[in-house]
Amino acid sequence: MSAVAAAAVALIGVRFRLHGRDPAHGLDCVGLVAAATGRAAPTGYGWRSGDAAKAAAALDAQFQRTTDSPGAVLLLRAGPGQLHLAIRVGDGIVHADAGLRRVAWRPGAPPWPVLGCWKGEG
Template sequence: MSAVEAAARALVGTRFRLHGRDPAHGLDCVGLVAAATGRGAPTGYGWRSGDAGRVAALLDAAFARGGDAPGAVLLLRAGPGQLHLAIRVSDGIVHADAGLRRVVWRSGVPPWPVLGYWKGEG
C-alpha cells in the first residue's frame, strides 16, 4: 500500500469542513489531498465555476500527471459546474463528502466523471 493510500485511509471518518486544512478541525476535498500527500493546499479558491483547466493547472504545478493507480489524486466533475478531488485506493476512493459531513471510503469506481489523474507521491 502506498503512503498516500495509507494516509487517506487513516483520514476516513474525519469531519467535513469547507476550506478545512487540519484533520483535527475538519477537511474538504482539497484539505484531504493536502493531508494525504503532505503537500500545501490553496485557500480562498472557488471550484464551483467548473473551470477544470484552471484546476488542472494548479494540480500540474503540485503533482506529476499519472494514471489510475492507488495513491493517485483524481479530479472529478461532481456536478454541473462543480469539481471535486479524491484519492484512489486499491478498492475504491477516499473523498470528503459534504453531504455525509465526513471523509469517506467509497468502493469501486468513482460515481462522477474523472477529468484527470495525478501521482500523489513523488
C-alpha cells in the same frame, strides 16, 4: 498500499469542513489531498468552481500526471460547475463527502467523470 493511499484511509471519519486544512478541525476535498500528500493546499476557491483547466494547472504545479492507480489524486466533475478531488485506494476512493459531513471511503469506480489523475507521491 501506497503511502498516500494509506494516509487517506487513515483520515476516514474526519469531519467535513469547507476550506478545512487540519484533520483535528475538519477537511474538505482539497484539504484531504493536502493532508494525505503532505503538499500545500490552495485557498480562495468557491464551493462551485467548474474551471477544470485552472484546477488541472494547479494540480500540474504540485504533482506529476499519472494513470488512475492507488495513491493517485483524482480530479472529478461532481456536477455542473462543481469539481471534486479524491484519492484512489485499491478498492475505491477516499474523499471528503459534504453530504455525509465526513471523509469517507466509496467502493468501486468513482460515480463522477474522472478529468485527470496525478501521482500523489514523489
